[in-house]
Structure formats: C-alpha cells, structure tokens
Amino acid sequence: MISDNSKLIAHYMKKRLLEKGADDVIIEIGEQENNQIKFSNNKISTTKTWVELGAGIFATFKKKIITTNLNEISKESADRAVKNIILLEKAIKPNENFYGIAQGPFKYKKIKDLYDQKIKNLGEKSIEIVESGINEALKEGAVRNGGLLETTTNYNYLLTSGNVEATDQSSNIHFSIRSFTDKDASGHGVASSNTIKNFDYKEAARHAANIAVMAKNPKRISAGAYDLIFEPLPLANMLEVITSSASVFSVEAGLSPLAGKIGKQIGNKIVTIYDEGNLQNGLASSKFDDEGVPTRKTTVVDKGILKTYLHNTSTARRYRVKTTANAGLISPNPSNIVLKPGNYKKEELFKSVKKGLYITNLWYTRFQNYVTGDFSTIPRDGIFLIENGKITNSVKEIRISDNILNIIKNMALIGKVPKQISSWEIDTHVKTPYAVVKNIKITKPE
Amino acid sequence: MDDLKDIAEFALKQAQRFGTDYIEVRVEKSEGEGFVTKNNVLESSSFGKSKGFGMRFTVNGALGFFSTNNFSKEAIKELLKKSINTAKHSARLKENMSMSKESFAEHHDHVHQKKNFFDIAPEKKIELLNDIEQSAKEIEKKKIKLSTYFSLSMDETEKLFINSEGAKIHSVIPKVNFFYFLTLKHGSSINQRFWQYGKSSGWEGIESFKLNELMKEETNGLYQNMKHGIKPPKGEVDVVAAPQVVGIMVHESGGHPYEADRIFGREAAQAGESFITSDMIGYKIGNECVNIADDPTIENSFGYYSYDDEGVKARRKLLVKDGKMNEFLHNRETASQMNLKSNGSSRASAYDREAIVRMSNTFIVPGEYKEEELIEGIKTGVYMKNFMEWNIDDKRLNQKYVGSECYLIKNGKIENPVKMPKIEIDTTTLYHKIDAVANNTEYHAGTCGKAEPMQAIPVWFGGPSIRLRGIRVI
Numbered sequence: 075m076i077s078d079n080s081k082l083i084a085h086y087m088k089k090r091l092l093e094k095g096a097d098d099v100i101i102e103i104g105e106q107e108n109n110q111i112k113f114s115n116n117k118i119s120t121t122k123t124w125v126e127l128g129a130g131i132f133a134t135f136k137k138k139i140i141t142t143n144l145n146e147i148s149k150e151s152a153d154r155a156v157k158n159i160i161l162l163e164k165a166i167k168p169n170e171n172f173y174g175i176a177q178g179p180f181k182y183k184k185i186k187d188l189y190d191q192k193i194k195n196l197g198e199k200s201i202e203i204v205e206s207g208i209n210e211a212l213k214e215g216a217v218r219n220g221g222l223l224e225t226t227t228n229y230n231y232l233l234t235s236g237n238v239e240a241t242d243q244s245s246n247i248h249f250s251i252r253s254f255t256d257k258d259a260s261g262h263g264v265a266s267s268n269t270i271k272n273f274d275y276k277e278a279a280r281h282a283a284n285i286a287v288m289a290k291n292p293k294r295i296s297a298g299a300y301d302l303i304f305e306p307l308p309l310a311n312m313l314e315v316i317t318s319s320a321s322v323f324s325v326e327a328g329l330s331p332l333a334g335k336i337g338k339q340i341g342n343k344i345v346t347i348y349d350e351g352n353l354q355n356g357l358a359s360s361k362f363d364d365e366g367v368p369t370r371k372t373t374v375v376d377k378g379i380l381k382t383y384l385h386n387t388s389t390a391r392r393y394r395v396k397t398t399a400n401a402g403l404i405s406p407n408p409s410n411i412v413l414k415p416g417n418y419k420k421e422e423l424f425k426s427v428k429k430g431l432y433i434t435n436l437w438y439t440r441f442q443n444y445v446t447g448d449f450s451t452i453p454r455d456g457i458f459l460i461e462n463g464k465i466t467n468s469v470k471e472i473r474i475s476d477n478i479l480n481i482i483k484n485m486a487l488i489g490k491v492p493k494q495i496s497s498w499e500i501d502t503h504v505k506t507p508y509a510v511v512k513n514i515k516i517t518k519p520e
Numbered sequence: 521m522d523d524l525k526d527i528a529e530f531a532l533k534q535a536q537r538f539g540t541d542y543i544e545v546r547v548e549k550s551e552g553e554g555f556v557t558k559n560n561v562l563e564s565s566s567f568g569k570s571k572g573f574g575m576r577f578t579v580n581g582a583l584g585f586f587s588t589n590n591f592s593k594e595a596i597k598e599l600l601k602k603s604i605n606t607a608k609h610s611a612r613l614k615e616n617m618s619m620s621k622e623s624f625a626e627h628h629d630h631v632h633q634k635k636n637f638f639d640i641a642p643e644k645k646i647e648l649l650n651d652i653e654q655s656a657k658e659i660e661k662k663k664i665k666l667s668t669y670f671s672l673s674m675d676e677t678e679k680l681f682i683n684s685e686g687a688k689i690h691s692v693i694p695k696v697n698f699f700y701f702l703t704l705k706h707g708s709s710i711n712q713r714f715w716q717y718g719k720s721s722g723w724e725g726i727e728s729f730k731l732n733e734l735m736k737e738e739t740n741g742l743y744q745n746m747k748h749g750i751k752p753p754k755g756e757v758d759v760v761a762a763p764q765v766v767g768i769m770v771h772e773s774g775g776h777p778y779e780a781d782r783i784f785g786r787e788a789a790q791a792g793e794s795f796i797t798s799d800m801i802g803y804k805i806g807n808e809c810v811n812i813a814d815d816p817t818i819e820n821s822f823g824y825y826s827y828d829d830e831g832v833k834a835r836r837k838l839l840v841k842d843g844k845m846n847e848f849l850h851n852r853e854t855a856s857q858m859n860l861k862s863n864g865s866s867r868a869s870a871y872d873r874e875a876i877v878r879m880s881n882t883f884i885v886p887g888e889y890k891e892e893e894l895i896e897g898i899k900t901g902v903y904m905k906n907f908m909e910w911n912i913d914d915k916r917l918n919q920k921y922v923g924s925e926c927y928l929i930k931n932g933k934i935e936n937p938v939k940m941p942k943i944e945i946d947t948t949t950l951y952h953k954i955d956a957v958a959n960n961t962e963y964h965a966g967t968c969g970k971a972e973p974m975q976a977i978p979v980w981f982g983g984p985s986i987r988l989r990g991i992r993v994i
Contacts, residue, residue: 109606112972114786117615121606123586124872125599126572143568145589158567165642166565198609205613220789222972252789262789327558327669328703328712404556404564437792438911442922442940445703445710450920452913454792471918473911473944498790498972519918519946520992 076103076231076241080147084129084233087152091133092235094160098175099235100132100365100403103147106228107194111204114220116212118204132403133159134175137168141404173391176365176401178237183368187355190269193245194227207251207279214283216253216261223275224248230360238366244268246357248496249275252455253282258292258470261285262435262455264307266496266503268355285434289456292470297518301430301486302474302511303423303460308436308453310495310504312481313411315439315449317347318502320374322383322393323405331447331479332380341378341482344416349374349384350505351399351409357496357503358409364401369409372398375482384408413506416488423487423510425463431472431516432458432465437499447478450517475517484512521690524549524680527591531575532682534597538604540577542619544683546829547573548871551638552675555645559667560653562646574871579604580611587872619852620862622832624687629826631693633722637674640723645672648731655732656702659739666739669701672726679871687831693824695978696725697965700735704742711742712908713924715764718822718965718978725820741905741925745937750928752941752993758901759943759988760894760929763962765904765921766884767981771966773947774812775882775981777916778839778847779865779970780854787876791970792914795947796845798858803845806951809887812840814849816864816880822965823979827864829875834864838885843951851877869975876971884983887957894956894987901929902941902993920944942994953991958984 084101091099110122129144140159144151204223211219226246233239248266262285263278304312319330332340341347351369353359362368365387373381385393386401400406424432431453439451450473457469489507496503524547535543553567572589584607586599649670660666676694681687701714715738719725761769777794781787784798796803815836816825825834830852838846848854851866854877867878895903904923912919926938945953963982969975 108973110972111606111610113613114788115615115784118582118610118613119615119617119786120583120585120874121603121610122584122874123599123603123606124574125586125588125590125595126872127590139562139564141564141566143570145568145570145572146591162565162567162642166646167562169561169563171561198606201606201609201613218785218788220785220787222789224972250789254788257793323558326667328667328701329669437914440909440911442909443710443712445712448909450909450911452911452918454914471913471946473918473920475920498974517920517944517994519920519944520949 076105076229081231083147083149083152084231086149087156088233088235090156091159094156096133096135098134100175101129101233102364103129103231104228106226108224108226109200110222110224111200112222113204113208115218116208131155134172135163137170137172138163138166139169139172171392173388175234175236176367176387176397178366180238180362180366180368182240182361185352185354185359185361187269187272188359189243189245192270193225193247196225200225203275207249207275210276210279211251211253211283214280215287216255216283218254219251221249221251232362232366234366236366240362240366242361244360247273249278250497251279251282253286255286255290259286259289259468260455261289262307264495264497266357266494268357272355285456288458289468292468294471294518295459295469297516299513300516301427302514303427303430303432303508304511305434305508306493306495306506307497308433309506309509310500311436311439313347313413313504313506314500314502315478316482317349317374317408317411320384321406321408322385322389325383329444331445333445335380336382338380339378340380340479341375342485343377344488345375345378345482345485346373346414347375348372348412348414349398349400349408350412353410353412356410357494363399364403367397367399367401369399408502411502411504413488415490415492415507418487418489420489420508423489423508424460426487426510427460428462430460431469432460449478450475471518473517474514476515480514481511484514486510486512521680524678527573528680528682530593531573531596532684534600535575535577536684538600540579540604542578542684543575544681544830545573545575546679546681546868546871548677548679550675550677552673554671554673555649557649557653557670560650565642572871574868574873576874577604579607581617582607582611582614583617585874617853618856620855620860622852622862624683624685624831626688627827629691631720631824633694635723637694637696637723652731652735656735656739658736659704659743662743663706664743665705667703671699673697681829681831683831689827689831693720694722695720695822696723698726698729698731702738702742704739704746706746709746711746713738713742716965719820720822720824721820745925745939749937749939752902752938753900753928755992756990757993758898759991759993760901760903760985761988762903762905762985763960763982764906764964766983766986767964768907768910768921769950770812770884770983771879771882771981772912773916773919773950774840775814775879778849779877780848780850781877783848784854784857787970790972795915795917800845804843805840805845805948806843807954808843809957810840810843810951810954811838811885813838813885814879814882818881821881821963821980823880825880828866829868830862830866832862832864832866837863849877849879851875867977869977873971873975878970878977879968879979881963881980883961883963883981884957884986886959886961886984889956889958891958891960891985894958894985895929895934896932898929898932902938903927903929903934904941917947919947943991944994945991953988954986955989956987958986960984
C-alpha cells in the first residue's frame with residue numbers, strides 16, 4: 075500500500091511545482107511486487123522476487139512538457155526534482171500540440187475481479203502450481219517443459235492539478251508453459267488472471283502438451299495462399315499490433331496503417347474490436363488512466379469500420395473529440411483489447427477450411443512499411459496443415475508475409491469462446507476467441 | 521562508491537546468515553536524460569535517476585534472485601528472508617546447477633567522458649535535434665512530404681559487483697544513443713527507414729555520428745529509391761550485403777544460436793532454443809572465409825564491458841573460425857555444464873534483472889577485399905545497403921531480410937536503385953553462400969531482447985561487406 079507519508083510528499087511536490095508556475099502537474103506513485111518461478115527441462119531454474127517503489131512526475135509550463143521520476147520518495151528528492159524541473163523548463167521549447175490534462179474530480183466505479191489478496195499471499199504454493207503444471211503436461215505426453223509462473227501486485231496513487239486524487243490496486247497471476255516432444259515439436263499454453271478463482275493453469279499445460287504431441291514429424295509445405303485458423307495466442311499478437319496502431323501518437327509518427335482511415339472499412343463486417351479499460355478481470359484494467367480519467371469501453375472498430383483513434387485529453391482536444399481514457403501522457407495506449415466473439419464452435423471453424431493452416435503461436439512480427447502495413451511474422455510451436463476440415467500433417471519453417479490489415483479484412487469466422495491472453499510477445503492484454511482468416515500469403519526460406 | 525559498497529556488503533553479510541552457499545550483489549546507480557521530437561515538435565524532455573540492487577544466491581543448490589530500490593536495512597532483511605525461503609522450497613525441483621570455478625579480482629573501470637553530456641546545456645541538445653530536422657527537411661525541396669521521429673538519450677551507470685568468492689568490480693560507464701524514424705511520402709508512394717546509433721562515451725560520441733550529414737544521406741537514398749527504384753532481379757543472383765545488413769544477419773543467426781543457455785534449453789519457453797547442440801563444436805556452418813567474433817572489450821562500443829555481471833574478465837570470443845563452430849557464449853552455469861571456464865558473457869540489463877548469457881559486440885571478422893572488388897565480380901546482382909523488415913525463427917534457422925536502400929549490380933557496376941529486395945534463407949545456406957569478405961568494417965548499435973521479464977540490452981553488430989553467391993531474391 076502507498077504510505078500516507080508518500081502521499082504527503084506528492085502533495086508537497088504538486089504544491090511546489092504549481093508555485094513555480096507549472097500549469098499542469100501529475101504525480102503517480104507506484105509500488106509493485108513481482109515473484110517469478112522460471113523452469114526449464116522440467117526443473118526449476120530460478121526463483122525471483124523484485125520490489126519497487128517509485129513515482130513518475132509530469133509537469134507542463136506554458137506547453138513545455140517535462141517528465142521525471144523519484145526513485146526514492148522523500149522531501150529531499152522531491153526538492154531536488156523540482157529544482158531540476160525548473161532548470162530544464164527554462165531551456166526547452168513548447169509543444170504547441172499540447173492542450174492540457176483532464177479536469178476532475180471524477181467518480182470511479184469498482185471493477186470486479188481486479189485484485190485478489192490470495193495472489194499476494196501465494197508464497198510457497200507457487201512451487202506446487204509449477205510442479206502440478208509440469209506434471210499435467212507430462213501426463214499428456216510432453217517430454218520436457220519450460221516456462222514461468224509470475225505473480226504481480228500493484229498499488230497506485232494518482233494526484234493531479236486537475237482535481238484528481240485516487241488510488242487503485244490490482245493483482246495478476248500468469249502461467250506460461252512451452253512443451254516439447256522433440257527438438258522440432260513444441261506447443262505453447264498460457265493462463266492469466268487477476269484472481270486465483272479464474273486461473274486455469276492446468277488447461278494451459280494440457281494444451282501445450284497436446285499441441286507438442288501433434289506437432290511431431292513436421293514437414294515442409296509449398297509457399298502460397300492459405301486459409302489460417304488462429305487460436306487466441308497468435309491472434310492476440312495480430313490484434314495487438316492492429317489496435318496499438320490506433321493510438322493517435324502512432325498515427326502521427328508514421329507507425330500506423332490506420333492514418334486517414336476513420337470512418338472507413340478496414341475489416342470484415344464481422345470484426346468489432348473494443349478497447350476496454352474497465353473490463354472485469356481484465357489484465358490491464360484499472361479504475362483510471364494516467365491522467366485520472368475513468369476507464370471505459372471504447373468501440374475502436376465497429377463491424378469493420380474504424381470508429382476512433384485512441385486519445386488522451388490533450389490529443390482529443392486537438393482532434394475535437396472526447397478522450398477515450400487511454401492516457402499515456404505522451405502517447406495514448408490501448409488497455410484491454412477485446413475482439414467481439416462470433417457464433418462458431420471450434421469444430422465448425424476447422425470444418426470450414428478446405429486448404430489451410432492451424433496457427434498456434436507467433437513471434438517476431440516486423441514491418442517493411444508501417445503505413446502500408448506490409449509485414450511478416452513467424453509461426454512457432456505447432457503449425458498444422460488442414461485439408462478438407464481435418465488436420466493432416468504437422469508443418470515447419472513457414473512465414474506469414476502479407477498485409478496486417480488483411481488479417482481483419484479476410485477474417486471470415488469468429489469463434490464463440492474468448493480467452494484472455496498475456497504473453498512475452500504481447501505487451502497489451504488481448505481477449506479473443508479463435509478465428510478463421512482466409513487467403514493469407516505464406517512464404518518459406520530457400 | 522562508498523554508498524554502493526555499504527549496501528552491497530550489508531546485503532552479502534545478511535544473506536550469509538541465512539545459510540546461502542553462494543552470493544553475488546550488484547548495486548547500481550544511474551542518471552540520464554532524454555529528448556523526443558515528433559515532426560520537429562518537442563514531445564517530451566525527461567531526466568531521471570535510479571538506484572537499486574539485485575542479489576543472486578544459491579541455497580541448498582537452488583538458485584534465487586531478488587532486487588529492490590528500497591535501501592532500508594529492515595526491508596532488505598525481510599525481502600531476503602522471503603526470497604531465500606522460496607528458493608529453499610524450490611530446491612526439491614531444482615535443476616542440477618553448478619558454476620565454473622573462476623579466479624576473481626578487484627577491478628575498477630571508468631569510461632571517461634571527454635565531453636561530459638551533463639555539462640552540455642539542454643538548449644544545445646534541442647538545437648541539435650532541430651538542426652537534424654532541418655537537414656532531413658532539405659528533401660522537401662523535391663516535393664516530398666517528410667515526417668520524423670527522433671529520440672536522443674544519454675545515461676551514466678555506476679555499478680559495484682561483489683560476490684562471496686572475492687570479486688569486487690566497480691565500473692562507471694556512460695552511454696549515448698540516437699534513434700530516428702523517417703517517413704517520406706510522394707503521391708501514393710511511401711518509404712520508411714529507422715536506425716539507431718549508440719556508443720559508450722560522452723557527448724563526443726553524439727558528435728561522431730555526424731547526424732546532419734547522415735540525415736541528408738538517408739533522406740536522399742530513400743527519395744532516389746522511391747523515384748527511380750526498379751523491381752529486383754528475380755531468381756538466383758549474387759548479393760553484396762553492406763555492414764548494416766551483415767550486422768543484423770550475424771547478430772540473429774551468427775550470435776544468438778551460440779548462446780549456450782539457449783543450447784541447453786534454459787530460454788526455451790520464450791526467447792527460444794538453438795539449432796546448435798552442445799556437441800557441435802567443429803561443425804562446418806559456412807565457407808572458410810567466415811569468421812564470427814563477439815568482443816565486449818572494444819573501446820567505446822555500445823556493448824562494452826571489461827568484466828561481466830558474474831565478475832568474470834571479459835574477452836573476445838571467436839564463435840566461428842574458418843567456417844567452423846569454434847566457441848559458444850557462456851556464463852558460469854553453462855560453462856560448468858561443458859566443463860569449461862566462463863568466457864565472460866553474462867549480462868543483466870539493470871540491477872533488477874538476473875544476469876544471463878548475452879552477446880556484446882558481434883561481427884563478421886574482416887577479410888582482405890575492398891568492397892569494390894566484391895562488386896566487380898558480379899554479372900547480375902543486388903547491393904543491399906540497409907534494410908527495414910527482418911525476422912528469424914526461435915531456433916535461428918529461418919530468416920528474412922527486406923532491403924531498404926538497395927541497388928542493381930550489372931556487370932560489376934552499381935546501377936539503378938532497387939525496391940524492397942527480399943531474402944528468405946536458412947542459416948546454413950546463408951553462411952555457405954558467402955564467398956568473399958571485405959575489409960570495410962562498420963559497427964552499428966542495436967538493442968537486443970531476451971529473457972523473462974524482457975531484458976533490452978545495448979549491443980553493437982556489424983562487420984564488413986560480404987558477397988553471397990547465387991541466392992534467391994524475391
């Protein structure tokens with residue numbers, strides 16, 4: 075918990091900065107504890123704990139923006155930071171594109187399943203979870219397993235010159251397991267939740283092992299166009315790339331294929347994508363964004379049409395729209411990305427594909443041009459050839475080389491059961507079901 | 521240094537009381553500042569300090585790590601007790617972990633800033649970004665719309681490492697870093713480019729990048745490619761890859777697969793494994809002209825260090841010698857698994873991360889040819905100066921490079937720009953197709969990602985131009 079003394083220092087610092095002429099001040103104090111158990115080859119490689127307390131400071135003076143941090147929350151370090159902010163303020167230029175921060179006060183609603191004390195108190199039980207996860211995968215036929223169990227607890231305190239003073243707390247437990255049955259045959263499963271009751275790590279372990287068993291004896295296939303069945307883990311990767319590029323900062327920086335596309339059809343009519351900062355048990359959920367605006371559900375893509383970019387108060391004022399509660403003070407960021415589920419059972423998705431590939435994981439997504447969206451990414455772990463609705467072979471050494479927007483333009487069927495995904499490759503949390511994407515270009519090395 | 525020493529010694533003594541077998545403590549103090557512009561608007565100016573320590577220990581043969589930025593002695597004792605308790609409970613499932621025997625010393629290393637970047641006024645730094653913007657904007661005279669994103673940052677880290685076997689390594693290392701992202705638009709054509717320059721140095725490092733000239737060269741290269749670029753020749757042609765392209769190739773497929781922790785599966789879950797197995801020393805991976813080195817001791821390099829984060833003296837490693845696998849990158853744990861001494865390849869991105877096997881500055885060792893001589897011998901080919909998209913699979917075999925500024929080679933001469941030539945090739949084929957290595961070595965800065973949680977670490981990668989004979993270009 076953030077101590078009263080830390081809060082007093084935040085108030086003191088805010089007052090000092092306003093006295094020195096600051097127009098806007100935001101101080102966020104965060105305390106975080108992480109515990110991680112890393113395992114490989116069915117054994118625990120190491121146990122880790124890290125604890126951090128610090129504060130982030132944002133101050134503006136006539137549109138001049140300065141950010142800094144306090145590594146130690148004390149009056150002395152606050153005084154030093156104020157002094158240095160004033161020195162730097164005199165040297166820098168204004169950002170004419172800056173239009174201020176949110177004005178409160180705001181009312182915040184409780185978000186269900188955001189914090190679970192049982193995660194903080196997990197202690198040595200975490201070892202039992204790892205052991206049980208590994209054993210579950212071994213029972214399903216995995217030969218060796220690597221991965222991690224990580225728990226996080228966060229306490230946040232936000233104080234702004236816009237009449238915001240608020241606290242929040244969240245917890246998270248994440249299990250990631252990669253099972254191997256051979257050097258060339260692996261599968262990956264993840265389970266993440268803010269509460270213990272929704273945390274099904276055994277299912278993740280069984281899934282990883284089942285994929286690894288199926289992935290044995292992979293063969294090479296011809297390059298060409300295939301229909302792809304994405305399971306939630308790789309689809310989350312693609313949806314994160316697309317929705318993150320809706321940040322107005324990315325659009326303006328040339329890092330987005332969505333520039334000039336508000337109101338235009340960028341995906342199939344079945345595709346609706348939300349940014350949902352107040353999602354129940356959402357891994358990135360919080361009561362407020364970085365400037366204190368209450369989080370909400372925003373429809374980013376509605377039946378394939380791009381409805382909005384992601385904004386904070388300043389960018390929203392510049393674009394004459396309302397903030398989407400996605401501050402990021404310099405760059406707005408997505409919170410929980412949610413693909414609206416469809417009506418199809420998993421079996422129906424597979425039955426719909428005549429010649430295709432079942433993709434279970436991806437990594438290394440890179441762009442040749444962020445504005446056009448031309449990119450490639452590498453399927454890893456089990457990849458399976460589908461012929462006439464059935465898996466006929468395991469596949470290796472392919473690459474998806476296409477345009478990122480084709481992933482949602484060519485999305486033909488969406489499953490009905492969503493899964494919340496957090497992984498090493500995915501910075502923003504995504505909730506998505508399986509989906510079928512037609513006619514995507516596959517290439518391979520010579 | 522005294523404040524770091526006090527806390528390091530306190531933490532080490534406390535850990536000894538809890539029955540640990542081996543202990544190491546890294547205390548770090550960093551200070552830095554940064555400026556970001558987007559389309560010549562100063563988006564943010566930032567400065568900051570951090571101070572904290574990380575401790576790695578073994579207890580009952582199990583490895584544990586903890587870190588904090590809270591230097592209160594009571595808090596440290598409590599955290600230590602909790603961490604050691606968790607590690608003890610993990611011991612029944614522990615891997616058979618041991619560490620190579622090393623001899624340790626006391627050492628002090630200070631990379632001096634010739635021009636201290638903290639003495640350079642912020643106005644000067646912002647003025648530099650503005651000058652660079654104006655240099656890049658010269659291309660707009662050619663009816664091009666340009667957008668820019670620049671990030672200029674610098675920091676200095678003081679670090680003290682001690683362990684229970686007598687090591688005491690103190691270092692002060694400054695780093696400077698400049699990143700740019702350019703978008704040129706002409707009608708419906710769009711060309712983009714990003715790159716990074718970095719050194720372990722003071723402000724003189726920023727000056728050495730010659731950023732104004734660089735921006736003019738980059739924007740003009742992109743413009744020429746957009747205006748005059750033709751499709752690349754199809755099928756099997758010869759390719760001359762210039763140092764930036766060689767750098768990324770060697771980092772991805774000549775460096776990562778030689779990390780012994782990947783080879784032994786410790787990073788299997790996320791960063792991946794390697795196509796290499798521990799019995800492959802001597803295996804022929806490429807032509808005899810291919811030699812690959814990783815050398816953290818290059819002065820002022822972005823990946824510089826003189827002692828690694830296990831207190832082992834750093835040295836140059838020859839990963840590939842005359843086309844054969846010669847040595848892997850080791851920390852004490854992987855070295856012990858192969859009955860070797862560590863070759864000083866253990867790095868952590870900061871005090872709050874465990875040190876693991878990492879690259880430093882990885883490059884193809886130069887040959888004797890001039891770059892022109894590589895081009896002279898080609899009837900039809902592509903000269904690939906730099907690249908945009910790239911990726912590689914997690915065993916480090918299947919890789920792709922998409923050229924950015926590239927040119928057609930016809931009868932030994934460089935001709936028209938070529939648009940987006942793509943190479944998709946496996947590692948063994950790549951290194952066997954190299955038939956000549958030039959002597960025009962360049963090192964380039966990158967930020968390498970590995971580990972859980974992610975550890976982004978500064979590296980150089982590079983080498984001279986190389987010639988690849990008869991490879992498929994799309």
